[in-house]
Each structure stands twice: as structure tokens, then as C-alpha cells.
Amino acid sequence: MSEAAAAIDDRPASVAVDFLDRVREIPDAEAYRFPSSLPGGGTAWKSLTWAETAARVKAIAAGLTALGVAPTDRVAIVAETRIEWILADLGIVCAGAATTTVYPSTNADEAAFILEDSGSTIVFAENEAQVAKLRGERKAGRLGDVRHLVTFDGTPDGTPDTGADGDWVLSLAELEDRGRGILAEDPELVDRLVAAIERDQLATLIYTSGTTGRPKGVRLTHDTWAYQAAAQQQMAITDRGDLQYLWLPLAHCYGKVMISGQLRIGYPTAVDGRIPKLVENLPVVKPTFMAAAPRVFEKVHNSVYTRMKAEGGAKYRIFTWAVGVGRKHVRARQAGSTPGVLLDLQYKLADRLVYGKLRDLFGGRMKACISGSAALSDDVAEFFEAIGISVLQGYGLTEASAGSCVNRLGANRIGTVGLPLPGTEVRIAADGEILLRSPAVMTGYHNNPDATADALEPDGWLHTGDIGEIDPDGSLRITDRKKDLIKTSGGKYVAPSDIEGRFKGLCPYVGNIIVHGNNRNFCSALITLDADALAGWAAGAGDGLADLPYADLVATPQVRALIEGYVAELNAGLQRWQTVKKFAILPRDLSVEHGELTPSLKVKRIVVEREYAALLDEMYDGTLVK
Structure with a gap:
């Protein structure tokens, strides 16, 4: 066995073991740095040592057991990236349970679906807004098995502020107090729970959107993250002398994987998920590396x-x-x-x-x-x-816990996503699709055997849906997507056909709509209007609009305002990253004669985007949309 292979194979069953090892090895070293509000306004950066982190994590783990959480039970986190997210996640891991991650921007209906489908019993909810959202779903009977909320900033039940009876909502401080009480009687509880974790035990459920319908829960084991941690250590991109800046959403596998390596290697991490603070924080924190x-x-x-x-x-x-x-x-x-x-x-x-x-x-x-x-x-x-500043492009997907390939420091191959991680296999199928196999690959989709069968071969190969090629030096190059699914530069998947279908159901004047946004920082749309329907509208609109030819009519501010209303209505029913931020109305409808439609009148998306490439670029040129 090679030294590299041995380093990957010689890994614990869980990153919880890595965490406790770091605590024993360097208890007084800095583990985390985070912003804290000052009494008179402003913020200051505070630190936690590994020993201080462990004290809080163990209290959270023990507190969860006091709430009835058992190994493999699901505990959800609905919060922005912050130090409490990491403490809660480590507490869940050290209790032997599994974390269900939920974006705080997820709407109430979809959040309720995720919590119910995952079978989550406890939810860490960031603040009053998240508590109110989930309380409303509870009243409607849509939270499944959820027994308690633990809030980072919100007000617990049974206080004058809430007027609520019972303890459905607890504060994080209350949970930690309960845990410390248990540890006073049984100080070895968490160590036993960690030692009992098995490699193939569920550690994380991350729900990812598909092309249609509800999101699918990706099942990732404890070994998944232990493997990612060992692979990061083997690649030696970072060492204990580094300082990571972490702002990535921890509900996403990309953020999660950046925690696993830290636990294994032992460098400190500065945590602040407030994206508007990113430019301000970097000169203050002075990190040595960052993922984005x-x-x-x-x-x-x-x-x-x-x-x-x-x-x-x-x-x-x-x-x-x-x-x-x-x-x-x-x-x-x-x-x-x-x-x-x-x-x-x-x-x-x-x-x-x-x-x-x-x-x-x-x-x-x-x-x-x-x-x-x-x-x-x-x-x-x-x-x-x-x-x-080398920007090392990598490649992965939620179904492979974020990391499958990455460029190496000192050997950055621009235009590629680099070499496979140690212990990861990559091959190209006959149709050009990239297939992956490694300990990082999911065990399947939660409660969805059909989708699992479509994605995973019996011998462990994962179908990625991406098309690519392998360079002579072994670096992977992504060339296209196999499925009609776009991905924004913020890392969010968007199904254009779903959005297009919704708009056609809303707007009676639309001819065709093409939602665009692959590798862009927001979604835009090219819209054509039905000439006959628009003529009927113009006849009653006055201002001489009925006399204008189609190309002139669609260029008027009145028509622009008309379509803006329908786009706003469309956006109201979408997640934030799906919304159409800008659109252009084309001077004519698409046609078979121009090669934009097939004989069966299906839109040739690539043809249209190529034909109107300059117009699309204009909608993104110099514009930053949050």
C-alpha cells in the first residue's frame, strides 16, 4: 500500500474522533474566531480554544440526549453561517446523531417538507423569524416528528415575551445548561457516544433541488466526512499554521466539507456568514486561505x-x-x-x-x-x-459530499478542476458523462429508492449529469451538463423548464421564455410575446399602441411594464436564487425557420442563447445583484 493510500485508509470512523483528538493534542490553541457585538455598537472578534469549543460541544451533545435524541436520530439546523451553527453541528455529531441542513431562506412549505421527510426531531432555529416560520407550520400540523426548537437568538417559551406554555422553544443556553447537568453526573457520556459511532452510520442529510418536484435528501455517512478530512490532509494545501476564513453557507456540502478538514488538521477558522461583511473582514482577519x-x-x-x-x-x-x-x-x-x-x-x-x-x-x-x-x-x-493568489478550482456535488477533484497548490491547471482527491476514482462513460466512485459518495437519496437507482450503479459509480474529459496529466475538465439544469455562479441549481412553465401559466401574452443563468450570478430571461394576444391588449390600451408593428410595440415602456408585472408575480412564488432579476423582450418570436425551434416546436436553448449572446451579456455586464 502506498503512503498516500495508507493516509486515507488510516482514518477514524467519524470526524468526531478527529475533533476530540485535536482537543487532547492542542487544547489551548485557537480553534475558532467569530464576530461579537459590542455594548456601545460595532463588533469585535472573539476566539474559542479547542478546549473551550469542546466544553460547549459536549454540553450540546449531552443536552440533546436529555431531549431524547439517540444515535442516527435527525436533528436539523436552520441558520446562517455562524459559530453557533458549527457548535450545534459538532454537538449533533458527537451525540452520534445526524444533521439535517436547511437554508434559512427556504420558504415555510419547503422547510416543513424537509423536516417531515427527514424525520427530524429537534431543530436549531437561528432567530425569531425562523421560530415564527416553523411555529406556523407546527400549527398547521406539517412538522412531522419535531419535538423542540432550540434557538440561537430567539426567545424561549414560557417567558413574558412569548406568553407560551411548555418548552417547545428552548434557548441554546438552556440546552447547554441541561447538558452540563448530565455531564456532572456522567462526564464520560460524550466520549462513549463518539466511540460507538460506526463508519456507515448516517451523519448528514442535505436536500438538493432536482429538475422538478420536491428536493431530494442526500444521505452522507460519518465515513464520508472522515474521508474528506483525511484527503484534505493528504493533499497538503493547508497546514496547522493556516487561518481559514469561512463564510460559505453551512447548509451546503461545500461549507460542511471545509469544517471536516479543519478538525483533522487543526488550523483555526474565522467564521462569519454575512456576505456584505466579506470585503470589510478580510483585511482585519488576514486569512491565509478561503473557499468561495x-x-x-x-x-x-x-x-x-x-x-x-x-x-x-x-x-x-x-x-x-x-x-x-x-x-x-x-x-x-x-x-x-x-x-x-x-x-x-x-x-x-x-x-x-x-x-x-x-x-x-x-x-x-x-x-x-x-x-x-x-x-x-x-x-x-x-x-x-x-x-x-492562486484560485484552485475544484469539482464535486452534494451526492459526493462536495469534494471529488481539485487543483493543487503550485500546480494550478487553469481551465480544469484538477486531479481527483486521493482515494477518488473518475471515469468518463461512453456518452461523455463523468462518473465518480469514492468513500465520499452518498449511500442514496432518503426515502427515494427510484432516484437512488437512477444515480448510483450497483458497484458504487455515481452518475454526475456532467460531461467532461480527462487531460493527459489526469486533470478533469468539465465541458457541459448532461441534463437540462443550470447552476448559478453562487452554486445554486435552477430548473429552467419549471420556471418557464410557471411563467407561461401566469402570463397570457407570452410566446416563449428562455431562463438563462448557468455560471452567472443570477437568473435572467429572454421573452417573446404572442403577436395576436398582444395585439388584443394593445387595442384597448390606447396611446396609439394598436397602430404599432410588433417590433415597435414590444419596445414600448407600456409593454415593458405589463411584462414586469407578470415577472414580479412569477418571482413571488420562487426561491430567492431562482428569481428572474432581469429580462429582455425579443423583437420577434422564435421560429422553426430561424432554427430556434424543432419541428415539434421545442426550443433549442443553445441556439437561442448563442444567437442572443450579446444581449444576455449586456444584462450581466457591470451589474452586481445580491
Whole structure:
């Protein structure tokens, strides 16, 4: 057995073991850093050592047992990324239970479905808004087996503020107090629970949206995360001297996987899920690495260019020269050639004049970032490589616990998602689909054997739905998606056909609609209108609209306002990441004659997007939409 294989195979049954090992090994070292509100306003960063973290985690684990949570029971978390999310998750893990993750932005109906389908019995709810949402679903009888809410910031039941009887809602402090009472009588309880965890025991349920219908619960075992932790240690992208900045949503597998490696390796992590604070926090925290979705890098790239262009003059000329030099230097290294003496000298000068100042935006110590959840533009990746911050693009999906391939530090192959993780197998099927097999792959979809059979082969190979190829050096390159499913640069899956169908049901004037957004930071739409239906509307609208030809009519502000109303109605029924932020009305309907429709009148999405590529780019150019 190779040394690499041995490092992966010599892993515990659960990251709970990794966690307790770190506590014993470096109890007084910093584990987490997080923002805390000051009495007079503002925030300050506080820290928890590994020993302090363990004290709270063990209290939470013991408190959960006091509420009747047994090994393999599901406990949900509905909250933004914050230190309490991590403490709750570790408490669930150390109790031998399984975490059901729920985005706090999930609407009440879908949140209730996830909690009921998962069989969750306890829910950590972030604040009053989440408590109110779930309380309403409880009254309607749609929360299944949920017995208690534990709130991070909300008001517990039985207080003058709530006027409620009983203890359906507890505070996190109350849960920890109960746990400490139990540990006073049985201090070894949590150690026994961790030792009893089996490798193939359910650890996490993450619900991911499909093309239609309800989301599917991905079943990930304790071994899944233990494997990811061991693989991260083996790749040596990080070490104990690093400081991670973690803002990723922890309801997503990408955020979860960044916790697992930390527990194994032992570096501290600064936690703050408030995206608007990201730019402000980086120079303060001064992290050495960070994982993010492509949109973050796109925003930084675009804002730097916009700001420098606005300054103009000599500064802009120096900036464009420096970036050009950096790109040439990167391309030479990517091609495997030597940049040359002159280019090296120019690069060093550009670094002193420009690159160093740009790195200061990230705190000045950032050695690398990891990009995942969607494709990263080669142009953006090249820009960051040029300024001295490698953005290592990776690849994975929820069904494989986020990490399957990633570029390596010092060997970043721009345009690829890198080499497979140690212990992960990748192959390309006859139709070009990427197949994966590793300990990171799910055991199946919760309560959904048919979907499981479609995704997993009996011998463990996972169908990804992505099309790709493997370079001669073994790096994977993603070339397309097999299914009609788009993924925003924020990492969210969107089913365009579902949204298009909804709009056609709402708007009586629509001809065709094409929802666009793959690798973009929001969804947009190209809309055509039915000429006859629109003519009927124009006849009663006045202002001489009835006399206008179709192309002129659809360009009027009155028609624009008409369609905006229907788009707003559409968006009201969608999740935030599905909403159509911008749309354009095309000057004519799609047709078979122009090659945009098949003879059976199905839209050729690729043809339409190619034909109107410039129009689509205009809707995203220079626009940042949250």
C-alpha cells in the first residue's frame, strides 16, 4: 500500500474522533474566531480554544440526549453561517446523531417538507423569524416528528415575551445548561457516544433541488466526512499554521466539507456568514486561505477593473500594463515554458507597483483560494494567478459530499478542476458523462429508492449529469451538463423548464421564455410575446399602441411594464436564487425557420442563447445583484 493510500485508509470512523483528538493534542490553541457585538455598537472578534469549543460541544451533545435524541436520530439546523451553527453541528455529531441542513431562506412549505421527510426531531432555529416560520407550520400540523426548537437568538417559551406554555422553544443556553447537568453526573457520556459511532452510520442529510418536484435528501455517512478530512490532509494545501476564513453557507456540502478538514488538521477558522461583511473582514482577519463560489471572485475582479477605469490616467495605464504582464507570465508557466529574464523583471516590478496592493484587499497573507460550486471563468482565474493568489478550482456535488477533484497548490491547471482527491476514482462513460466512485459518495437519496437507482450503479459509480474529459496529466475538465439544469455562479441549481412553465401559466401574452443563468450570478430571461394576444391588449390600451408593428410595440415602456408585472408575480412564488432579476423582450418570436425551434416546436436553448449572446451579456455586464 502506498503512503498516500495508507493516509486515507488510516482514518477514524467519524470526524468526531478527529475533533476530540485535536482537543487532547492542542487544547489551548485557537480553534475558532467569530464576530461579537459590542455594548456601545460595532463588533469585535472573539476566539474559542479547542478546549473551550469542546466544553460547549459536549454540553450540546449531552443536552440533546436529555431531549431524547439517540444515535442516527435527525436533528436539523436552520441558520446562517455562524459559530453557533458549527457548535450545534459538532454537538449533533458527537451525540452520534445526524444533521439535517436547511437554508434559512427556504420558504415555510419547503422547510416543513424537509423536516417531515427527514424525520427530524429537534431543530436549531437561528432567530425569531425562523421560530415564527416553523411555529406556523407546527400549527398547521406539517412538522412531522419535531419535538423542540432550540434557538440561537430567539426567545424561549414560557417567558413574558412569548406568553407560551411548555418548552417547545428552548434557548441554546438552556440546552447547554441541561447538558452540563448530565455531564456532572456522567462526564464520560460524550466520549462513549463518539466511540460507538460506526463508519456507515448516517451523519448528514442535505436536500438538493432536482429538475422538478420536491428536493431530494442526500444521505452522507460519518465515513464520508472522515474521508474528506483525511484527503484534505493528504493533499497538503493547508497546514496547522493556516487561518481559514469561512463564510460559505453551512447548509451546503461545500461549507460542511471545509469544517471536516479543519478538525483533522487543526488550523483555526474565522467564521462569519454575512456576505456584505466579506470585503470589510478580510483585511482585519488576514486569512491565509478561503473557499468561495465563483461569484465572489467575479465580483472582486469586476470591482477592481471598474474602480481602476474610473480613476483613469496614469494609474489605469499602469494597472492595465501590470495585469497584461501578469497574464503573459501565467500563460508561460501554464504552457510549461520559462517566462524569460525580461518578463520576470517586468513581473517583479508589476508586483511592487500593483499586485501587492491588490493582495492587501484579501488581508495580505492569502496564499490560495478554492473555487467550487460552479465553473470559474478562465479569465478571472488567470487574473488572480497573475496577482499572486492562486484560485484552485475544484469539482464535486452534494451526492459526493462536495469534494471529488481539485487543483493543487503550485500546480494550478487553469481551465480544469484538477486531479481527483486521493482515494477518488473518475471515469468518463461512453456518452461523455463523468462518473465518480469514492468513500465520499452518498449511500442514496432518503426515502427515494427510484432516484437512488437512477444515480448510483450497483458497484458504487455515481452518475454526475456532467460531461467532461480527462487531460493527459489526469486533470478533469468539465465541458457541459448532461441534463437540462443550470447552476448559478453562487452554486445554486435552477430548473429552467419549471420556471418557464410557471411563467407561461401566469402570463397570457407570452410566446416563449428562455431562463438563462448557468455560471452567472443570477437568473435572467429572454421573452417573446404572442403577436395576436398582444395585439388584443394593445387595442384597448390606447396611446396609439394598436397602430404599432410588433417590433415597435414590444419596445414600448407600456409593454415593458405589463411584462414586469407578470415577472414580479412569477418571482413571488420562487426561491430567492431562482428569481428572474432581469429580462429582455425579443423583437420577434422564435421560429422553426430561424432554427430556434424543432419541428415539434421545442426550443433549442443553445441556439437561442448563442444567437442572443450579446444581449444576455449586456444584462450581466457591470451589474452586481445580491
